[in-house]
Amino acid sequence: MSDVAERIRELSTTIPETSCIWWIGSNHSTGYGGVWLNGKVRGAHRVVYELEHGPIPDGFVVRHKCDNRKCINPDHLELGTHRDNANDCINRGRHHLASxxxxxxxxxxxxxxxxxxxxxxxxxxxxxxxxxxxxxxxxxxxxxxxxxxxx
Structure with missing residues (x-):
């Protein structure tokens, strides 16, 4: 296992009720987990996605199927565009204007x-x-x- 994968495993915990794997390391002010990698802080969910699936293509973001920003479970992560992500926010009632x-x-x-x-x-x-x-x-x-x- 790589050093990064080992660090991620050590700084996460599984939530049995949801099968989410929560990042318990440092967090950005936005609520997303942050991993120090190659001299900069990267989103923990993005790092996990890349470890599992390879590089994220330009113009794509990693979306959470479970709507939990702290989740790094690879099964709960999928690629999409910024528009897909915004539509998820609206369709799932998380947008501040949706209510x-x-x-x-x-x-x-x-x-x-x-x-x-x-x-x-x-x-x-x-x-x-x-x-x-x-x-x-x-x-x-x-x-x-x-x-x-x-x-």
């Missing part, structure tokens, strides 16, 4: 009033109001002509 039921103006986020946009939710009522204000402003500035209504 909001209303927009800042007080309109309910429901099926009829919600527009999915780039992984986020936009209030349809507020969007229509913003479009109306923009149209009126452009009319006043002479940048648009009023649409004629032909019967």
């Amino acid at each position: 909001r039921t209303h927009c800042p103006s007080g309109h309910e986020f429901n099926e009829e009033n919600t527009i999915p946009y780039k992984g986020a939710r936009v209030c349809r009522t507020c969007k229509q109001e913003a479009n109306r204000r923009s149209y009126i402003k452009k009319l006043k500035l002479g940048k648009m002509r009023r649409k004629s209504s032909r019967s």
Whole structure:
């Protein structure tokens, strides 16, 4: 076993209820474990992934299937893009905005009033109001002509 693998084994413990292997060494302020390797601190989950599967390709991140930042169980780790990781956060209800039921103006986020946009939710009522204000402003500035209504 390599020195790094031995150090990782010594600084981790298994949680039987979840089968997670928790990193009990030093942690980043973000909650991820940190391993000193080749002169810099690297994410413990990333180091474990590379020991098991080889290098992480450019543009990919190591995602936790178990949603536990301290977990370094190779079976709980998978590759994905930053977008995949962000979508996991939203779909699993971990995003700080995911639990909001209303927009800042007080309109309910429901099926009829919600527009999915780039992984986020936009209030349809507020969007229509913003479009109306923009149209009126452009009319006043002479940048648009009023649409004629032909019967």
